Amino acid sequence: MTVLILTSEEDVTADMVVARLHETGTPVVRLDPADLPGKAVLSAEYAHGDFGGHLSVNGHVLSMGGLRSVWVRRPGEPAANAAHPSPWLTAETRQALFGMLYCASTRWMNHPRNADQARLKPWQLRVAHLSGFAVPPTVFTTAPRLAQQFAEEHKDVVVKSASGPPPGEPGMALPTTLIGPDADFSAVAAGPALLQRYIPKRADIRLTCVGTRLFAARKQAEPGQVDGRYGETEHSWEAVAVPGRIGRAVHEYVSFAGLAYAAFDFAEDGDGTWWFLECNQGGQFGFIELETGQPISAAVAHWLSHSEADRRVRASQW
Amino acid sequence: MRPFTLNYAYRSGLTTMVTPYSFDASRQLNVLPDGSPAVSDRDLLMAAGTTTSTAGSATHFDD
Numbered sequence: 001m002t003v004l005i006l007t008s009e010e011d012v013t014a015d016m017v018v019a020r021l022h023e024t025g026t027p028v029v030r031l032d033p034a035d036l037p038g039k040a041v042l043s044a045e046y047a048h049g050d051f052g053g054h055l056s057v058n059g060h061v062l063s064m065g066g067l068r069s070v071w072v073r074r075p076g077e078p079a080a081n082a083a084h085p086s087p088w089l090t091a092e093t094r095q096a097l098f099g100m101l102y103c104a105s106t107r108w109m110n111h112p113r114n115a116d117q118a119r120l121k122p123w124q125l126r127v128a129h130l131s132g133f134a135v136p137p138t139v140f141t142t143a144p145r146l147a148q149q150f151a152e153e154h155k156d157v158v159v160k161s162a163s164g165p166p167p168g169e170p171g172m173a174l175p176t177t178l179i180g181p182d183a184d185f186s187a188v189a190a191g192p193a194l195l196q197r198y199i200p201k202r203a204d205i206r207l208t209c210v211g212t213r214l215f216a217a218r219k220q221a222e223p224g225q226v227d228g229r230y231g232e233t234e235h236s237w238e239a240v241a242v243p244g245r246i247g248r249a250v251h252e253y254v255s256f257a258g259l260a261y262a263a264f265d266f267a268e269d270g271d272g273t274w275w276f277l278e279c280n281q282g283g284q285f286g287f288i289e290l291e292t293g294q295p296i297s298a299a300v301a302h303w304l305s306h307s308e309a310d311r312r313v314r315a316s317q318w
Numbered sequence: 319m320r321p322f323t324l325n326y327a328y329r330s331g332l333t334t335m336v337t338p339y340s341f342d343a344s345r346q347l348n349v350l351p352d353g354s355p356a357v358s359d360r361d362l363l364m365a366a367g368t369t370t371s372t373a374g375s376a377t378h379f380d381d
Binding site for chain 1: 330364
């Protein structure tokens, strides 16, 4: 039984897991959907009530009947590297690849349909609240007046992007930014603005969930630091224990969301409370493992290579 | 009118990283010029910054 990893060739974080799988002798096939067609060849057959499918890439062959699990890491857009790429070719290739993969009886980290839902920031906040996390007051609005009222109520407010920096503009950054009620909110009418009460933090917390295993890391914040992803500080990530209440909330969250992997971001305030900021269903873990030594890649490889079903996360939700 | 949130975007000035490793198709991972896996050199990975929380966010927002 073979593990399929969907990711780009330059994804060195995926290498960490590939190396683990090699150590345990687990067959693995690594595919970038951008290389299909091209370096990769696909064929799916439906005949006499039977389904069969095969993928080959760089000399490595995988049959759908022998598919142990799928890890969706950093895949390129289907057919992006084709000799003559086009939106149509991408759409056709996506149909062929995922249509075939969805027919296989296998485990996903994470299933694309669950991943799509899990990426929605407003939905994350709702599930976080239902799971028992502390969630900062938040508004996502196109109404300037409501944005103004929110900022006046909470005084220190951050603006953040739900979808990240504008795509197709390399080198653009859009960090979480602290603003006050004197900002000009008229441009909120030109696009949804996500505003959240600012949590003055003494540390950032990154909690990585792999199946039922939890790895928490803490990095002390600089005074006034708003977005822990930007700006170098003297502090590094250190492993910390997961409070029981947080662990229970994490399990509730990933169970509800149907996720086998998730990277949670928290802001630890002056009282030690971990405030939920977001849950990244495909969040990076390499930087955490390199600094703390936590065996996250080993945990990912273990989850991918074991055939017993994770009863908490079904392979296919519907 | 430019959407409110985009007023806080800026050019980070980061240039494309030249990574000191290349993909080995038969081994299905990246290797250094001497053929050893890139992941065997922790210091190199830390310096390359390709495992950071924002690595790959140009094409993926799942940081």
